Amino acid sequence: MTDVLTASFIERLRNLVQADAIEGWGVCEDCAVEDISTQSFTKIELNEKCYLVWEKGRKVRWFYQEFVLPEALNEYPLAGLTLRLALTWWAELAEVYINGRKVQEGDLFDHSCRVVLSSNVVPGEKVAVAIRLVSPGHDIGGLMRSRLIYESDYNEIDPGFVADELEVIQGYIDAFELDQPEINLDWKVDDRQYFHQSLEALRTSLLPLSSQIKQHTIFLLGHAHLDMAWLWDVEETWRAAERTFVSVLHLQKDFPELTFCHTTPALYEWIEQNRPEIFAQIQAQVKAGKWEIVGGMWVEPEMNLINAESIARHLLYGQRYCQEKFGEICRVAWLPDTFGFNWQTPQFLKLAGIDYFVTQKLRWNDTTQFPYEWFNWQAPDGSQVKSLMSSPIGEGIEPIKMAKFAWDWVRKTGQPNALWLFGVGDHGGGPTRDMLEIAERWKRSPFFPKLEFTTAFNYLESLESPKDIWNDELYLEFHRGCYTTHGDQKKLNRRCEGLLHQAELWASLASSIAKVDYSKSILESARKKALFNQFHDILPGTSINPVFRDANEEWFDVQDMSIDIQYKSLETIAKQIKFPSPPHPHAEAFIVFNSSNWERSHLCRIQARNRLNLECKSWRVYNLSGQPLKQQICSSNTDNHSVVLFYTDQIPAIGYCCFWLCPTDSIVTASKATLEPFTLENEYLRIDVDPETGELKSLFDKVSQFQLLRSNGNQIQAFKDFGQYWDAWNIDPNYEKSQLPGAKLSQISRVEKFEDLLCQRIFVEQTIENSTFHFTYVLEENSSTLKIETSVNWKDRHTLIKVIFPLNIEAGFTTSEISAGAIDRTTVPKTESEKAKWEVSALGWADLSGKNYGVSILSEYKHGYDCKPNQIRLTLLRGSEFPDPEADLGQHTFSYAIYPHAGNWKEAQTVRKAEEFCNPLQAIVLDRIPENGTLPPVHSFLDLQSDNLVLSSLKQSEDNPDEYILRCYECHGKPAQLNLKGDFEIVEAFDLLERPLQVPDRIRPWEIRTYKIKKRQDQKEGII
């Protein structure tokens, strides 16, 4: 009976103790469990995958089957064995009843089980099984696996177990191309004892392989990925966390070896505040080395759409919490489920004391396989973090799968030992008793790698340094819709990031000048609310509707808190200013503030209120030397409010300039109405709007004498987008094949008709499908940027809207802003992985530059792009229905801008233009002119004196209220020098956690730098 190890040999052995039960189920609709026995059941057909399926929409199905336990299976006697039923379902809710008693519950995430039908099989015994399954709202329900498994006592030999061992051996032989061993088995199965001896002999003959296999270890680590919100709201997350943590603590009592890792300080903080007794047990297990805190960030955030300061704060608050509550910071960044990672991530992590980065998400790629399992991931500044593409999450202890993973790992990395993560996830859960018992059993097999529990950190430390380097972003070839879906989240995120920066900056300056309170706890709480909403199913727009209702309340809180602090801070600063004497008895003082670290000149808007009820007809803006400024009254109404638009020149970096607003009797009128009806023109640009379509017919750069557009620009394109199952996440890869009819113009008009005005506008209304788009083309005085203000009443579903700009440019690559940097991506993709980047993200701008000329698209919060050598398209809207059927329905307002420029984006200072586009200058009018001020009327508090450094944050130090933290980054990929000028001096360089760091003076290309600064003692008041 000499044989070789084949799949059919293994299958034959397995079939002695295992049988498929999927075809035996009778099905009926919902009823009470007591009434099951009286129902009539029908058989339904298996689908092509051999699943039993039924319709979506939370529809209930009962599956019923009565098993009469047989004497033998394929002649193998079964009496005395344990019978389990292994089930896998796809259902929102699952309940398993055995003989009328509920024995198991589950859901979409806890989607499989092995229930015991009999612990001592007696032939003829009857067992009735009823399963109640509820289909998901978004998808059909399914009963996918239903298998009867007879098992012997764990100390006895078991044909099913031996079959699995043989499969593990077979995998090992295949992976390392070893010679096939000869095997002998006497298939006289009806005599159990005899057959067991024969199986033992077979195993003994294979023992020489054991020592080789046992040179490998599979390290085990329990995990329970828990989304902060997804198909449930945040309140449910707290409950799921509590359940998960209690379950793990219990299991650790029975299985003291069990190690478990979990992320998210935001979650631990909730447990600490609301379940202190559980928190104390977690702390004790952390101390004992059994519970590992991983992650290092406040939550597991989205990593493409948040700015540099948000990433820095995830790390600052996350790591400081770990240090304070668990005695040390995390050394392992743990982001298994985030939808792609910006290229600067390694630098952020290294600056926060993190040595290792772990994800598994690129295993989800739809086109190419990520080439490395273990690699050095390098940021543009050269920082490297050792990175692991871990085993998948949400897995059980499945020895064959684990062995396959391990052999794969050994072959690809040359390292002998693999790490296997196990535990129910997404909605928490973690390891189960069954998983741990299976692990116990396999520990004893001579044909399985050693099994040992570990922590992520210990495992990673045990590995040899990786040899491969990945010097690029980690692009996920899958969830490309997340740059666009749920525009409200993107808008509120960008707005709050901007407001928080302003609030912290002005509060720092106000508290340093006037010794007023910095409002640290309010600012920290606002920051943490924003960080929470950046979670990888909230900001990407992939949760159910109630999650966004709650998130928006939080965003609005952040907005209110930061606006309030910003306004109070600006007022405090304003009151410290010494004004010269006013040019008019009723002159009002106002101040224009600039938070950018460069001098700014552009249009500014101010509200003039006639507080004294003067008999004035209009208002005039004067500079400090009494010269009237070029201005335009935009609106004026009966309750004495006017909006005055005026051109400001040279507002100092991180500083301000004072102006006067005076009542006047002369009405400033415009002179000539000579402009072409659909042309906008200033000294830089001439723009023609096509009166037939409302699109841009021409965009001419008067300085460079260059026509940017190859054909009509700002043209809307609509496509059918069926979303590739993960509806909110994915754009249909074939969307281009189903383009819908174009937009129809319903209205076009010129808003301002006079050429000497500061701001010219043309209004266009178009309809596409069932939705109406309003575009206002805006060209301002002294501006080389065409702004496009858009409002849409969005009514369409499964429709993708892009806006296209065909260009007279040929560019081999496109550059997009990322957090604290930029990335080039080819426009002529050659490899499969380059082609898979058919939709990419940009933070605030994307650029396409040819040899001498280029164009940047600046965008408030639309992040999705695709580019060709001579074309840019910006993605505006989608219409996904799962998991939120109402995603993006209703009103949207957003702006983007076209910035044509000579040279490339660096020479054109695109980074600054984008910041100016999103953060207009702030102006405040004072109730009365301060009397005892000492600050000069024009002032720069801080100047970095560098063209390629961008201020990312100015905040109070975490540890000393008299010291401040300045963070900046190099934005052009060139070395930089920081020469701090103004009221502050550098004390020392810090890392992101505000710990001292040794650094050279010169700043590396793309480097992020943090400094502790303090107010200069020898400060001289100087007017710049």
Ligand SMILES: [Zn+2]
């Ligand atoms: Zn997740």
